[in-house]
Amino acid sequence: MELPEISDFRELFLSDIPLLDVRAPVEFAAGAFPHTENLPLLEDKERHLIGIRYKENGQEAAIELGRQLIDGQPKAERTAAWKDFVARHPEGALYCFRGGMRSKISQEWIHEATGVAYPRIKGGYKALRNFLLNEIEVSCQEIEPIILGGRTGAGKTIVLRKLANSIDLEGLAWHRGSAFGRHATPQPTQIDFENRLAIELIRHRASSHAKLILEDESKAVGSRHLPPILYERMSASPLVMLDVSLEERIHNSIQEYVIEALREYQNIYGEENGFQKWAEYATESLKKISRRLGGVRYKEMNDKLQHAIQILKRTGAADAHADWISQLLTDYYDPMYDYQIARKSNRIIFSGDMKQVEEYLR
Structure with a gap:
């Protein structure tokens, strides 16, 4: 038979x-x-x-x-x-x-x-x-991307998840795309990431959506690399900028890097051990950028971080993390963003707050 x-x-x-x-x-x-x-x-x-x-x-x-x-x-x-x-x-x-x-x-x-x-x-x-590798090549020739940009903490992923015609590259790569982007569990292999991406591109092409919304990313998301052909296509595509207040960015960052990240660690390792592992992750993540921050700023921010960790452990309140996160956003991420956006300004087709950007992209 x-x-x-x-x-x-x-x-x-x-x-x-x-x-x-x-x-x-x-x-x-x-x-x-x-x-x-x-x-x-x-x-x-x-x-x-x-x-x-x-x-x-x-x-x-x-x-x-x-x-x-x-x-x-x-x-x-x-x-x-x-x-x-x-x-x-x-x-x-x-x-x-x-x-x-x-x-x-x-x-x-x-x-x-x-x-x-x-x-x-x-x-x-x-x-x-x-087949999937070939589909990435074909898809990148056929898709019409619109790139969603904005400062760190603006909530780009929040917007992406509300849109049916989007692909969450950071979700596929299992990394938040920043110095603090590591999750409690490892990233997929490069092969697994490419396979998942190819399947999402196939789904998009099979849908009725004309445009594909992608977050503005560098060549790598954590230690996983975007296919060069996709990165080149993204680098030449129109930009929609999400522009929100510093207060909103601090709130989003606390939610993502403190509250949600802590919950993730505790779900895996238990309440006490999970808290310790999350605290180590936050401390190690800040240390990785200590040379760029400079010794004085790093010490100042690390002191604020450790103080906020102790308050969170003692009371369960995450608000104290606003102090070091505010400094991280304004002193570390914003200067890099200003440099990058100056090079991309000719590609910007729309700018607005979360509600405006969501309505525009729909």
Whole structure:
């Protein structure tokens, strides 16, 4: 019986089809796709041993070693895990690296165990990855971006999240795009970031929206880099400027970098340990820019930060953070912003407060 293959990759991603990745964990960790679960045919050590056997003795010897390693209990356990996945996601599909032997074996074992002809991805992970990379190139030629700019703390992400025709690059990269932008959990790999971005671009092109709203970003968001073709397109696109008061920016910054960030750490590490880890994150983030601040300003701001941390710990009140955040915005971020915006002034097509900008972009 010829088991089915899937080659319509666009529909696969538009429909959020659940994917069963049967590659080894080390391959999965390097890069995968959203809505994907890793239930490998071969564990890392098994794959390594089979690879050595293949190089030394050829394909048949490698296949025989594979049978020896996973026959019996390992096969039963892995088939049971796949059976559970198929039951939970009957509309899904599976893949290995190139759509070859590993996915065919997995597909056959699933069929033997369940009677379900579960489809495999034609060409596997490599074909999906190449498709998404090509979609980034195509998308960047077809999209019509409008770039949302504004000073640090202005609330650009707040506006983006209210718009259906936007892509939150910082959300995809899992970084707030500043010296204090790190989250409690790591950023995705560069490959995962590019894959997520490509899928969002496919979604935008499939929608009825003419314009795509993106936040004004540098070439990198944290340690993840925008595809050069996208950055070039963004750098030549019209700018809409979000202009809000310093008080609003301080409020937004406290909400994002203190209240929400602290909640994130405490949700992961518990109340007491989470508070300590958040305090270390805030302290380390300020220290990273100490050379740019200069010794005197850094000490002054760090003293204010530590004082605010103690008040927050003792009373739960975050207002004391306004002091050092105000100085950070005006002394550190605003001079850099003024320099950058002077170079982009010819691209500005609109400027307004949050309500005005939101209405304009709609």
